[in-house]
Amino acid sequence: DSGVTQTPKHLITATGQRVTLRCSPRSGDLSVYWYQQSLDQGLQFLIQYYNGEERAKGNILERFSAQQFPDLHSELNLSSLELGDSALYFCASSVSTGGGASGGELFFGEGSRLTVL
Amino acid sequence: AQSVSQHNHHVILSEAASLELGCNYSYGGTVNLFWYVQYPGQHLQLLLKYFSGDPLVKGIKGFEAEFIKSKFSFNLRKPSVQWSDTAEYFCAVISDYNAGNNRKLIWGLGTSLAVNP
Numbered sequence: 001d002s003g004v005t006q007t008p009k010h011l012i013t014a015t016g017q018r019v020t021l022r023c024s025p026r027s028g029d030l031s032v033y034w035y036q037q038s039l040d041q042g043l044q045f046l047i048q049y050y051n052g053e054e055r056a057k058g059n060i061l062e063r064f065s066a067q068q069f070p071d072l073h074s075e076l077n078l079s080s081l082e083l084g085d086s087a088l089y090f091c092a093s094s095v096s097t098g099g100g101a102s103g104g105e106l107f108f109g110e111g112s113r114l115t116v117l
Numbered sequence: 118a119q120s121v122s123q124h125n126h127h128v129i130l131s132e133a134a135s136l137e138l139g140c141n142y143s144y145g146g147t148v149n150l151f152w153y154v155q156y157p158g159q160h161l162q163l164l165l166k167y168f169s170g171d172p173l174v175k176g177i178k179g180f181e182a183e184f185i186k187s188k189f190s191f192n193l194r195k196p197s198v199q200w201s202d203t204a205e206y207f208c209a210v211i212s213d214y215n216a217g218n219n220r221k222l223i224w225g226l227g228t229s230l231a232v233n234p
Contacts, residue, residue, distance in 0.1 A: 002160060042226040043161075043207060090160065105151065106222065108160040 003027065006091050006109035014117055018079040021112045025072055025093030031055070032074040033094070033106060034066055038087040049074055050096075081116045088113050119144045121210050123225035130198050131233050138193040138228050140182075140208030150191040151209040151222070152182055161207065167191065178202070200234045 003026035013019055025032050034046040036059075045058035049068035060066075063081075068074040078085060092106040124139040142148065152164040165176025172184040182193045191208060208225040 002162065004160075043224050045222070045224065092161075105163060105166060106153075106161075108153075108162065110160045 002107040002109065004091060004093050004107050004109035006089075006112050008112055009110065010113050010115075012115045012117065013081060015081055015083060017081050017116075018077065019081065019114065021076040021078070021089050021091075021114075023074045023076070023091030023093075023109060025074070025091075026107050029093035029095050029107070030072065031094045031096060032068055032072070033092040034060075034074070034076050035090040035092065036087045037090060037111070043090075046076070078114070081114075083116050086114055086116045119210065119212060119223045121208055121223050121225040123206075123208050123228050125228045126226070127229045127231070129231045129233065132200055133197045134232075136193070136195040136198045136202070136230070138206055138208075138230070140191045140193065140225060141189050142191070142208075142210040142212075142223070143189065144210070144212045145186075145189065146212055148210050148212040150182070150184060151211075152176065152180070152191070152193050153207045153209060155205045155207070155227075157204065164193070164206070198230075198232045200232045203230060203232045205229050 005024040007022045030051045033048045036044045046060040047066050048056040052068050063079050066076045088111045090108050090111045092108045094106050120143045122141045150167040153161045154164045155161045164180055165174050165182055167174045167184045175181045180195050182191050184191050205227045207227045209222045211222050
């Protein structure tokens with residue numbers, strides 16, 4: 001158990017819909033990262049938050065957004081869903097922004113598997 | 118831009134065979150290097166990491182990796198694989214290429230390892 005909690009574990013929805021994925025980081029971790037993993041594109045970094053602020057952006061579509069709340073949990077919002085958005089979405093957390101004592105070590109949740117029909 | 122290359126996308130081995138998975142990165146400065154593993158149906162977890170010191174790093178489950186600075190490489194090895202090593206393996210690098218809060222992990226695309234019993 002990594003200490004990172006993601007809900008829901010599985011989600012099936014239709015094209016055009018909107019879903020919200022939730023992540024609770026490990027206790028004490030200030031950074032939250034979102035990743036998308038699909039068969040054809042591998043592990044793609046989407047976005048990172050640190051202590052409530054957006055810190056880094058990766059290959060995140062404009063239809064997707066995220067935020068980190070004062071209690072440090074994070075939500076990833078996916079809207080106008082398309083078939084190609086079907087993937088496993090991972091959340092990870094770390095103590096720092098990527099430098100610092102953790103040196104970049106991330107702790108991953110078990111993922112939310114999104115299926116868009 | 119920084120990049121991480123994993124040369125083998127799919128590797129198939131028989132039990133007891135030796136394993137070496139290649140990982141090369143593009144930046145020559147100070148780096149922290151990681152191998153993560155994702156067993157079927159599970160989240161990513163840290164296999165081993167290199168921050169400094171002895172370039173030969175030992176991780177969990179008999180894995181080791183050697184940091185060769187002159188070759189920009191951090192190859193993963195295991196002398197004798199088991200069926201339970203079937204998983205996807207990701208190499209990741211964080212460097213001082215981007216300073217301070219802009220440091221972020223750069224991921225390879227992953228190598229899928231299948232070990233036949």
